[in-house]
Amino acid sequence: MADLRYSLELLSGLGRELTSLADALDGTARRTSWDAEDVGHRLVADALDGFAGSWDDRRELLTRALRAVGAMATESAATFQDVDDQLAAEIRAVLEPR
Structure with a gap:
């Protein structure tokens, strides 16, 4: 069997960071309406409206993926910790004097 090396701290930290990033993305302001007076030209305003609408959709997909x-x-870190604890308990049971 191949050796498997992992860091519970890094794995669980990754879960927290990705969730935090999703929260930050989810909380960004959604300005989806641009006026020609705001940007100087109707074509620019239309392009910005199109981009903002697409970005809203993509942001939702990205946020869901980051959370997943x-x-x-996070679940992998918890599972690795459980397996590690079980293996340690079995080793201790074998090594204890009878």
Whole structure:
């Protein structure tokens, strides 16, 4: 069996960071309406409206993906910790004098 090396601290930290990033993205202001007077030309305003609408959709997809991967990292860290604890308990049981 191949050796598996991991850092519970890094894995659980990754989960927290990704969730935090998703929260930050989710909280960004959504300005989806531009006026020609704001930007100087109707074509520019229309382009900005199109970009903002697409960005809102993409931001939602990205936020969902960040939350999902963050949850996977957090759950993986918890599972690795549980397995590590179980293996340690089994080793202690074998090594204890009878």
